Amino acid sequence: MLRSTRHSTALARCGFRRNFYSGTLGTKRSTLRSKALVATSCVAVAIALGLSRDTIQNDAPAINPKKSVPTPSGSSLVSNNDSLEAVVWGSNKNHVLSSSSDETTPIKRPELSPILSNTALRDLAVTEEYGVCVDARGDIYQWGDGFSGQLARSDRPPRPQKTLSGKDISSVALTPNKVVALSKKSGKIYILSSKQNQQDTQKPSGSWSLSKLWTSSNTEVDYIELQTNVKLHRSEKFTSISTGKDHLVALTSSGRTFSLPLSLSGNSSGQLGLRKVSVRSDSSSPSLADIELTPKAARDPYATATPYIRTSQASQEDTVSQPAVASSVEQSKLPKDDDIRFCTTLYEIPTLQGIKVAQIVAGARATYARTEMGGRVLAWGANEYGQLGLGPTVTLPHVSVPTEVVFSKTAPSGTASTCTNIAAGPGDIVYFLVQRKTLGTSNRAFDVLACGMGQWGAIGNGLFTNAQGTPSKVKLVSGVQEFHEQDQTLRPLEIYNISTSDTGHTLLTLDTAARTGPGANAGRDLVAWGLNQDYQLGNGKRSSLPTPIYLTNDEGNRVALQVKEAPVSDMSGKLWSRKAWVEQTAVAGPGCSVVYWKLRT
Template identity: 25%
Template sequence: MFNTRATSRVLPELCKASRSSPLISPQCRHLSDSSGSPAPKDRGRQVWIRAFGIGLVGGLGAAIFQSFTQAHAEAPEPTSHKTKKEISTYKEDVRDQLSSQHLQVKRSWENPGVYAWGSNTGRVIAPDSDEGFIKTPRRIPFFDGVLLRDLKLDRNFGAAITERGDLLQWGTAYSNDSTQPTPTLKGKDLVSLALSRDRIIALSSDGQVYSVPVSKESQETGPKPGEDTWIPFWSVPASISYRLLRTKNPQWGEKVSAISGGLDHVLLMTSGGRLFSAAASGERFPSKGQLGIPGLTWNTRPAGPYDQPHEVVTLRGFDIVGIAAGDYHSLVLDKDGRIFTFGDNSLGQLGFDYNSEATVIDTPSLLPIQRLYQGSNMTPKATGVSAGGSNSFITVDATPVAGQSDGNAPQRGLGRITADTFSCGQGIWGGLGNGRWTHIQGTPTKIKALSGLFEWDETTNRIVPIRLARISVGSTHASATMDNVTRISSNAKTSASDTNYGADVLWWGGNEFYQLGTGKRNNLSSPGYIAPLDIDADREKGRREEHRFQVTPGKCVRVNGRNVNLEQRVECGRFVSAVYSGV
């Protein structure tokens, strides 16, 4: 098999000259779309090929690669008279010139922080500015050199968890006088966040779930629970008002392990595979079935706190491994790859056709993903769920099996997994990512640009499917981080043309507040790329052509004089987007 990674050592001129050839891409990853539809353009920096083209690469690659390497030599190595430091500096300079992706990886390690863009009416993207929009990625100065465990953004307020596990808040909904993030809930070792209409739901490392009001005034004037001190049997009031959401009858060693929230509700998944749901807003009680408890309303709620968690008993016995919440609907994934949905279905976001007489489904209902592969001899298994606004996304691994009518005839590709992504819900702003502007989409449709993709993995020496590492969904837009092969191990001992590169990120959906980061305001119905976050760094290297943004995968690097495991993560919120340095 032709070694595709070897082509990463040729100069950019070679890549430009070979754009018409399906054998070479600037990052040397051969991608194919088994659906037969082309993936989104990569501004000349990546070539997507069909699955059947992989066979031709094996037969012709060696000869073509030999002719390329003879015509274009590798970047020259420095002479032996230079010191090790000089050689290392020389190599880094060459790599920065060769690859925009290498420069992006390098800058993400040297300058960790938060880039954000979109609506700034709540002073979330630029806390110290009165600008209404931030059209392209801009750093928030407060977070320069700061590492975060999690980040969630609304149009009018933002919340983040510091490396130490403390909660930061900012935005006009927190305080009109807020000009930078302020520590609020401290000392709880928080690990993840979910936002509701007016509260922040925070999960700690020990499984405690905190419900904190967004407003600074409510934090100061609301009831403050007692907290234990180092003195036995002595407690003091908490510094701010908050509520604890406690699940009932926990099993031995069981704790809440994941949370996901909508405007009025939050889902709680436990380490024992159980699912709980609770009211998450102080303004409105969930009324569209998104709790998964049949008949539960404000008038029928049981005695006790209005936001007490309720076990979704319909799913008792299923081992829940994934949860996702949109504004008014919920998705649940179990370990066997089954998906259950409940809540509002007025736009088809539950994966069922719209029914004007029953727009709400308050009982978890099994989504038959087998029907999506009917007649294809493919056996599907759901691997992930994501949701936001009125949209839902499902990732599926489909494995071909021999059909009954095939007899003894050999079949190619048996057992080879194909990774697909489906969407349903509201697509009027392009939020479904399927290339259509559909108002209501009940039956999930395949996102061809994110489905049926393959690449050659040198570690295992085989063709592997390209899955999605994560989908982040805002109210009208979304972003997908690909789980493609990455490289972050070039060093002083490797060739000067051995460059690093990260994971591809694609964006689509509503762009009315510039939340897609393209610098333009037009919506996108198909996934596309954006420019690098630090575009000026590219221009400093003399590059005139456009390059795509990639996120840096996790690696232990030195930051502020210490070693930390750092990675970049993407977050889509309500009309806003961000990329942050996560730990």
């Protein structure tokens, strides 16, 4: 976490005097006993390569920061005490970062969050208008003006409000109108409204049963449980979810992929991987109707052309503005986009049947799938900014068929590239974490590749580029190695986490805590780049950055995200565990950034 200036001297005792090199981005942090080494290679991607993090502890002296005093930029609140404080900075115009005042001006420097204090969470996500978190018990809490409405300061809840409970939720994914939640134990997926005034509990229809009575007594809001169009295997359950602006994708424990439209625009760019779905035919009726959500490009191939080469321009525009639905359903009778019962069935993606997928991720209007075998990536959906990564020869604005992304052009000859992770936020940019291995040797390196809309520098290649169709290396964090004193060798430095926002800034966490030897407990370095209009990069400035920078404190030491054991309470303040492993996690939201304590699973 981030610490006040008067405690910054403890950073040196927490391991900041360590031997670390990272190409041109890093600087020599201490004097080696024998000779200086400078690294030139790769940032890591594969977190699941057997690196142990279970014994990492924090050895900084205990401190007791005043919670009422904001902390200055880049400082660290790392401590050995039991305090678990979140730190926030950036846009606060809808009171997502702080509800303690009526001020909606940006938070210029990282400060303690009164909303997420003294707790560790399973998951956290924020949009421009509201925030959602999952506490240690698996209950969902919501806050922000988009949730509670524009309330006066005296009426504004000081803490997040519990909404969905009793479902053992492990993760959440958000859209402007809906919250999608995944149950850890059962693997079930639930949807509830993002607005408090639309969460009035509805009594279950049909006959009463013990199960319905139990379900009703364990939740405070109206919600739905999603079904599937095909039967899952006996032990199969959903393990991950991801949302774009208008669509949801989900992955099962067997590697099967499913998608669902969250509004009539849920397949505007072909991001679903299918077209025909069933929706409610009337907002007041439970009956279903089959509709076909046809991508814009299929309805009007000249949608992006000039008026001079379009035929029947007026009629074309009318066609594109409305989804193609079954003739038996009137447009006026279709449910509204913010209706949580718009579509309640997850559909298996036909073109991916028989392909075991390890990860599926939704961009704003695109979808990416990483195969379990070979680490190959398939992408489909919107491609106006080259966000599918299909290269300069694919200039189609929309691709509705899963198409392979080729990484060999970014690697030297004689190497094999394998994608180990995909990070795509609700915007038009995607990051591929790729491992390169030299054929016939054990040498490996790691790259962070980006493509899509880089108008504010989110590509990280030193340029402000509107469109980037070929995956490009993020400069200064691709090709990083560090020196290990224990065995006197250079090793690739891995990536621990990456989070990107729809407004164009990215937070990347380096896995520096996994090292052995001096400085091993100093924590994970935090790197940021991209849009900085609302001070979301945490450096106290507003100029956007097209290349990554380390977050540093006033003394020039790097901010380090910590791992420790501590007592954990739920959001209501009740003790959940007397001792649990927690780690600081960085989240990039729309115009803002949050560092919170996350429970390690």
